[in-house]
Amino acid sequence: MADPDNSTSGASHSESHTITALVQDIPGVLARIAATFRRRGFNIASLTVGHSEKPGMSRMTFVVIGNSSAINMAATQLERLVEVVEVQDITNQQIVWRELALVKVRRTPENRAEIGEIGAIFRASIVDIGAEGVTFEVTGGTDKINSMINLLRPFGVLEVMRTGRVATRRCDDSGQEDSEQGI
């Protein structure tokens, strides 16, 4: 029968969802999306955007934190925007995702071996070196990058630049062109 608690903002716990959006590459689209999220009070943990394979279109990847109805509402609000062409919540689908970080560490003759070893363990590459220190480039999951930074901290981390998450669904094995369902 009727549910006495009508509310959609239930007491369900917060989850982290990955949402991708295909948007028109038009001046101001990022400002409009950011304003929409802020106005509705949605919690954006990270956001990346860049050109996609379609000319004139960019792809954005959001990590949104909230309960399931808040996240549904965020996706619907995003989709309603005129420049947003397609929105997908790919959290529960099979996805490939990566983040990237540039980590600048102080380097001395005493610590260089250890720092080098840490870099090798995390399969990070050295992309810059100088008197000040060395800059690692590391890609992978959030936890992996967090671990590497924590291990480097005792040596003196000078600067960390992190991107948000980029994600895509795993390749479909069924041979169909546009499979909407995850596996």
Place this chain on the structure above:
Amino acid sequence: MSSSQSTAQDKQIRTGAQIVCETLIDEGVSTMFGLPGGAVLPLYGVFSQYSQLRHVLVRHEQAAAMAADGYARVTGKPGVCIATSGPGATNLITGLATSMMDSVPVVAITGQVSSAAIGTDAFQETDITGSTLAVTKHNYLVTRAEDINRVLREAFHIARTGRPGPVLVDIPRDVFQAPAEFRRDEPLNLPGYHGTITAPEEQVERLAALINSAQRPVILAGHGAIIARAFKELRLLAEKAQIPVATSLLGISAIAEDHPLSIGFPGMHGMAYTSLALDEADLIISFGARFDDRIVGDIKRFAPRARKAHVDIDPCELNKTVRVDAAVNGDVRQVLKQLIPLTSIAKRPEWLERMETLKREHPLARKAEERSPDELLQGPEVIAALSQVTGGGAIICTGVGQHQMWAAQHYRFTRHNSLITSGGLGAMGYEVPSAIGVQIGAPEEQVWSICGDGGFQMTMMELATVAENRLPVKYLIMNNNHLGMIVQWQDMFYNKDYQACAYTANPDFAKLAEAYGIKAIKVSSRGQLEPALRQAAEHSGPVLLDCIIEKVENVFPMIPSGQSVQELIEEPASL
């Protein structure tokens, strides 16, 4: 600027300003409300070439936006307003927000400083596209005259399709002046915009099943039913399945209030019998009403015995606040057409009898007291008298406040789409300019604007616009020298600590009207009311009636904010 137009091979060269005008004409625009300024003067400079476009000069850009809003509500066509850059554009914002909250199609064209000056804090520069992100459905900054035609066509398309709303187009001065090839055939670049979708059949079938199994259903018709012009279909469904029809504030007149199935409007200041009907229902079907907090109150205790269904053109409204058992995403009129054949004929004599009982036991009007004709008027009786004199067939504009609630309660609306009010935003000052737009959009109709003395003063300079355009609007000021709704809240919730709610220096409104050359009638006692109303109705030009109403009194019934029908207050605690 000469236009070249000889052989088919010659390109049509026009200035940006000319392209604006020709595109507006293509889009069926006949009236624009505006006020000129430096950045938009190049546009005004070509108006004399286009006699099909009528420009109505206002006295404040807010009135241009609100007049465009009123025009759009009554005609169903997008209203058009024009302002210059900087302060002209920012003055539109309250009007745009009104249209945004109530889903009204408006296209606002603003001038902008020259392209080279953008971002330099130039004279009269504002980032209006940034500033209006929250109050427009979409907006544009045009950078090339070649884009004007496509952008304006997109703007009209977005404004009028799907869930309607205001769209702002910002055009730099040099773009107005630049020559460009005028092409009408560039396709719209809106891959992500889907105007009106057809509701999936399964959603409609699920809704039909709920209706067919309900014993005590109630329809809640909102602004969406009026925007869709679904009057006939709504009535047919209600009659076929014998379902009483309540409305939201903005849904008033979706069904004629003298129809036997009409049961009024619920919520904070709605009729007690309507709120009680929702409370007893086992199914509430919203057609284009968004379960706003003024109706729902405490979500946990709203209509606890009822399943809910929601038909709405905007998917973002479905399950936004109230969780529903059936959601149908589509245009209300189209959905009703799909729904009616799937709905069973029903007879519900007990439920309909219950509606009559509730109306009898919780009447809106207080029992007619013995009051002498010399006594001061009270708000509700002014509206009731107006309803009598006009036969419920006028178009009623209102401001915001007590007078607005009394108008909604006591006027018996028999003409579809006849309440023009700022419901979602609740913008005082709406009363004067909205009536301007409504009268221009519906020149044959009798238009009455119920005004609060507070809101009236926010936009009263537009009496000049009324006089200049000879618009026969009847402005009725419910004058109690107070911000009445503020007094009520301070009386009920702030321990009668009356702060900043008394207007002790109101002008003589009748003299003010006469200063504008507008006929004025002052009403200060009950006996004067009806003759004054008749005199105003019969006058062929604009009229202002200054109705002095009695000591401040509270609007009842009331369900305090965030509460439920259990806390409904019907009568004042003491007189």
